[in-house]
Amino acid sequence: MPDTSSTVIQARMQAEHVWNTVTSIRKLSARLGAWTTGRSPDGRHRLTAQVTGPDAARAVTLFASADELVLKYPGDLLPQFDVAVPGRTGLVWRSLGVWVELWHPDTPTSLPTPRPTAPARTVVGEKLGRASARLPFGRRRTTRTP
Template structure:
């Protein structure tokens, strides 16, 4: 049974990393999962936990949770549960699910800002469509904007 537990932990971690890497790559996000810890829940079920770190960690985790149609985390094993938000631990927000008999938890501290603030864009100077003299100039010679004369036949 210990080999099965180790295999389930490895499968859950690799599935999560694969889904996370695809998610962050396709959306050009820089938040990462640098370190995993393995513990057990009070009932003895294995638990994988990892902090999402880097710029926009909260934003990346929220998008990851919303995009489970493209990056599914659970298989079809009995007892698998879809990802849900957990805010029971003060000071952090976690996305938790169960896959293959293993609880998996990705979390970020509540002190993380949602999105990195972009640099302010300088205002563009106002541009007038009329020249300084108030008259519109003629179109350049290479553009065919002249009036065409039509002849009518009676």
């Protein structure tokens, strides 16, 4: 595996490449903020970037399911959502031994909006006593043989 400084750069370049691919294909306006570097609690290098824009939550979710993120080194981990920090949702994975995190603040607009549903149809004055009165087809008749 390459030295530490080059692995941090490679992990960032990989994340940016996949991000640009996902957002351009889906025509999303969410953008990555500036990258910050540091150390994670386990002592490994850590890269963090905030995702901004009206569709930040959707972009992070699509990024998580992207097939373009190739993790091929021992110890690499697939992206997982992290909600441990109140008020934000993060997507964390390990690539080349570097922890990478994309996060967005939790806002009411980042929550999924329910789809409107059509009201139930009611039929006034129709008899509903028999099955054939409710269904668009009549009962099937069978003939008995003696």
